Amino acid sequence: MRRLKIILGVIAAATLLGLVHVLLPSQHNPFRRPDLTEPMGLATYGKLTKLKRDERLCRQVLSAAGVEYSILPADEAETSCRLAETLVLERSLTPYNATPLRMSCHQMAALYVWERNIARPQAEKLFGSPLRQIETYGTFSCRNIAGTATRSQHSYANAIDIAAFVLEDGRRISVQDDWRARDRSGKYLKRLHKGACRLFSVTLGPDYNAAHADHFHLDMGRTEACE
Numbered sequence: 001m002r003r004l005k006i007i008l009g010v011i012a013a014a015t016l017l018g019l020v021h022v023l024l025p026s027q028h029n030p031f032r033r034p035d036l037t038e039p040m041g042l043a044t045y046g047k048l049t050k051l052k053r054d055e056r057l058c059r060q061v062l063s064a065a066g067v068e069y070s071i072l073p074a075d076e077a078e079t080s081c082r083l084a085e086t087l088v089l090e091r092s093l094t095p096y097n098a099t100p101l102r103m104s105c106h107q108m109a110a111l112y113v114w115e116r117n118i119a120r121p122q123a124e125k126l127f128g129s130p131l132r133q134i135e136t137y138g139t140f141s142c143r144n145i146a147g148t149a150t151r152s153q154h155s156y157a158n159a160i161d162i163a164a165f166v167l168e169d170g171r172r173i174s175v176q177d178d179w180r181a182r183d184r185s186g187k188y189l190k191r192l193h194k195g196a197c198r199l200f201s202v203t204l205g206p207d208y209n210a211a212h213a214d215h216f217h218l219d220m221g222r223t224e225a226c227e
Ligand SMILES: [Zn+2]
Pocket: 154, 159, 160, 161, 216, 217, 218
């Protein structure tokens, strides 16, 4: 009798888990395949993190989302910053002012999700104007974190510095000028920073230190920070 109860209990638990798996929307379900076009949810960060360990899956989900990229072979030329095979962003949802943007696959995936769910819809919501361009200081750069002996995530093509946003109506919102503004521009930048913290491993802005007074640093490295 006791054994029967245990068996029935196991069947009930398995059925319940199966139901949760089927009914839980994919963005909240860490066991579902990553999909960069689904809304953000409880499992989004975990799924983006999973892409760090699965390059093949990462490239598949980027392509499935319509992100266009080319593949750069491993680069040993810069001896202090040897790079494994990386991607170059060809086309995302929003044009960038600087090219080429060389990035790891998972960094490109997080950037796409941020554009899609935060940067673009918030521009429409706060200004009623689509986002025309994102201004960046670049991605790959063989250097240390300013003032330290530690390699920056930029030296692994695993980070991007973002300085400003240009809207279709001509308005330009820059981290340097508008971060502390008590208007829609300030609110826009705060929302973008907060949203980035839900997607990237590290999000740094002007409140972090003077070196970030004019840009957001977003990376998918091993540490985690939201400042
Ligand atoms: Zn940076």
